[in-house]
Amino acid sequence: MNFLKGSGPTEEEKAEHRVIKHTLSSQLSRTIKRLQQEHIGSDSAVRSGDHGNAICNVLEAIFLHGLKASFATKISGMFGSGKEEKGPVMSFWPFVMHFTHKDVVSQLNHLAHITTEIGQCRAWIRLALNDGLMESYAEAMLRDKELLRSHYRSIAYLRDEEHPTIMKNHLQGLEGFQFQLSYNSSVLNDWGVSSLTLAGLWSPLQAPEAVTPSSPDVAMEATEGDDPILPSQQAAREVKQVRSGRKGQRSSRKTVDILDPEGDTDSVGSSVTMETEASTEQILDGGNRTTSVESTAGEQKEDTSQVFLRKEKPSSYDFKSAVKDIAEGEMSSGSSQGIREIQEVSESPHFKDSVEDLKVMGHQTSQFPVDPTPGSNSVVTPSNSVATSSNTVATQNNSVATPSNSVATPSNLVVAPSNSVATPSGAVSPAGTERVDGLTVNRNTEENVHFSGDRQSSVETRVDQPSTSPSGFSLPLQTSDQPQGAQEKETRSETLTSQDMYYDIYSRSRTETEASITSPSSNDEGEDTVKVAADSSAVSSIIQPASQQQGQTSAESMESEEGVAGYGSYGNSLGVRSGWSSAGTKESILANPGRHRAPSSSRGSFDSLLKSYSPQGSLATTPGMQEILEAMAGPDSGQEAQLEAQEPDSSHLEESYELDREDFEVLPLGSSVTSGHADPRTKELMAQLTSIGREKGLDVQNFKCKDCERQIGLIFGKYQVCNYDGCYYCEECHVNEEAVIPARIILNWDFKKHKVAHSTKLFLLQVEEEPLINLEECNPDIYTYIKEMSEVKTLRLQLKYVKAYLFTCNQSVAEDLRKRVWPKDYMLDRIHLYSVVDLLQVTSGQLQQHLKKVVKHATKHVYKCQLCSQKGFLCEVCNSPNPIYPFETETTVRCDRCKAVFHAKCRADNRPCPKCARRDLRRSQFRTVEDTSPDFTFPV
């Protein structure tokens, strides 16, 4: 909706879109990952199943995001307009047409069942996937900046600086797969809910998604058999209507109404009551729905308590009913706006999509800490507390809703008597709920609804949602997880406070409601609304468990528990609600470390950042010289190298290995060094890295330029000597460029620039940041002769020692350290590795300064950390009770053999290490006394 407001993006808007973009990227990666997991072993093509559709949805969302308004039909009726608009006809068809072969265009134009531009867009995406062309399309599109500019706003995903690259890399992960997606289907003629939702164009839609997660099948059922399911005729109708998804499901569109038996009731006032009814109906008992009602708001309150009890059996909950609920929820929301569209059941495809999304989301949610007990019961508890505090109808709704988000919706409706407030779909999905909340909040603020303030506050108490809402984001999927977890925890603990809050809200709501609410008892409604708002958060938490039950195995639930615990123990600052984006990233990374290691990972700065965050990454060892050389020499071109690294997604081990490597390949070096040069040449130059090139004479080169093989020397032509390799070059290949020669630094501490050939210069530029120089191998004496070097050596030794502490402490601590040295991971443990730039920084003192800072920070942590400080050593010689640490290099020494640490003074006389002596003694005793098997290792 934001995108409708105008062309100039505000800061807020930018931030919001950043979140959306981030969500899109991660969603893409997630869906692709899932597809890979599912299909990796099989030769069969990917068909229009869950995974295929999920990917299509994300891609649709990506192409939709930030599409200029001129290419979309603006939605004129915003909230409160009360009139229904035809859905927005967003279409990127004009855009993609530019890149599509005319035959394909005509093919798409002539598809029998594709009748709209939207259909063409969607069919195009499927066709592109089928043909394996998506990546190249993306490539072409991103290159055409002008066209992008004319079709997309500056905040668009495709115009982002890094996200498209990420997308491209993700898409590479699809290379190995054969798609056979069906694209000639009338289903495609409208946007799917999930796509619009993902693109941030329609938040309410998410609700349906949420429902889906619990059971994909349900969605299907719902579409087909909604009517039978619903006990009450009304409900059935509602359900149908629910399918609002059809045409542009933008928020503006909010479809539907429904509770009305008559069908569409335009009057807003009536809608409120209807909504409540819907919620009541939703109360389900383990699959049996009790249509409780068309009671007024007041009645609902009474019912709520009962609802609670029933809902405790989420597991038994019927999918169908869930579907109904969802539908109802949507409807109710729709009614609030006064817009109604009766939609036909046929729209089921949307549901499927949403279901897929839900699954994904469900995964996330399951990982959340929220409720240790996977069972719905546990979930219920939090809701109960809430309910009790609020005491009334609202709670009921929520509780009822639990299974289906729909509950939330009603609440929303109530809250905004004037309807604009009500989020149509919000309630539906767990994840969706969060989003919904955010939306509602936004709306409130926009519309100056009185409630907004209250709501936010309530939200805050409960949870994460609040955080999002103020900023007006529709929550990104990932982010939602964290907040939810927080919510749940908070909910329990804060029941009491919430009660108080309710009172406040209540009083406020009264005044507000009176004006807007047509319902019989304005007070009650006000209360309800307030509660609802509060509840909606509760609902989301509740929903999670339910979805877990239904969709996830118990094992998974266990995982979620662990995840929770882990969270707590990590105390990760990043995780805990720092900003959205960072939080989101962190989460996703933590959640599945494997994922971002996936082939899709880009070498861009963003990705490397991610890696630096990743726990695995933090422990990754730096690649040895060997590996780097291999990486450099292996692939002919950088691109190929990338592909190679990315392709083997099949085995995780391989992946992680590749990734470790990739850490280093991030540097442009890989590509440039190898590209344009034959392997042997690069190797030759590499071999020369640490030894000073000596002139061998023109005859050795056969009087030919080293590079271009032009005749040089004597009568043939002038030549120049390259000071790097001592070879001769013609005047075109050697244009008197200058560079510092690594070997001369290492051996002579000579930082002067020398003249080098052009190719050598390029090579040196490419490797200047690579840690290719191992001083211990090529000139260990440098530490004794060069004061700065010995200083750096000490610092790096300290860093290595202190690293052992930080890396066995909290994950966050380890990551922090890693970030501090990033991208020079080798600084942590390979203390003799240097790049040319490092050496230059040694002379300038930069490196020492940086290292000092890092070491100081790290040692400070060790001293004050409850765990790290306990892992000190006790000097066995003096037996002083004060622990000493290996990184205290000035006062302590470490035994190279047993790693024991002693005071330097205590071992001044070089007496044998007592610990080693003990070990030796024990070993000899063992040999004589007992038969020790070869694999025996001494513990100490």
Added chain:
Amino acid sequence: MSSRKKVLWKVIILGDSGVGKTSLMNQYVNKKFSNQYKATIGADFLTKEVMVDDRLVTMQIWDTAGQERFQSLGVAFYRGADCCVLVYDVTMPNTFKSLDSWRDEFLIQASPRDPENFPFVLLGNKVDLDNRAVSTKRASGWASSKNDIPYFEVSAKEAINVEQAFQTIAKNALAQETEVELYNEFPDQIKLTNDAKQKNDGCAC
């Protein structure tokens, strides 16, 4: 009964890599068991509140890394320990053989006041497995030779005897505490028990 109430007891779990130290701790503290092996990195502790003789005490249970490669971190946390749990794997004789080393190392690093009577507890883990390789007799023989330290055969997986073992551990720690109190009544005690080893150190620090 005690004049200085110690609310926190420190228990150290030692043993070779893979004998199940972490699993035992997890079984005891969290009542959970996982078949997946994940080497403990460095050392970490969990706390658990237990009732011993009507007193509520917090047990700080230190789970250590059995692998040699983590010896680059110190074991200063040995010091001040109230009880040491030695764990071996009844299916792996080598883990039993190295118990001596663990015990000696612990005594040296922790340097308790009274090494002879420091409370150890010996646990033979994985009794749920069939391929047992260390007999009960042999283990209890070793245990009794070390000043009669209590011996339990446990299974972290099946939660066999785990609770009882840790109850004993807590009781022993309590006993240690009371003994310390007794000693404290005699101000000179520490000097008297100083052994020859300390005199050897020439270190002034």
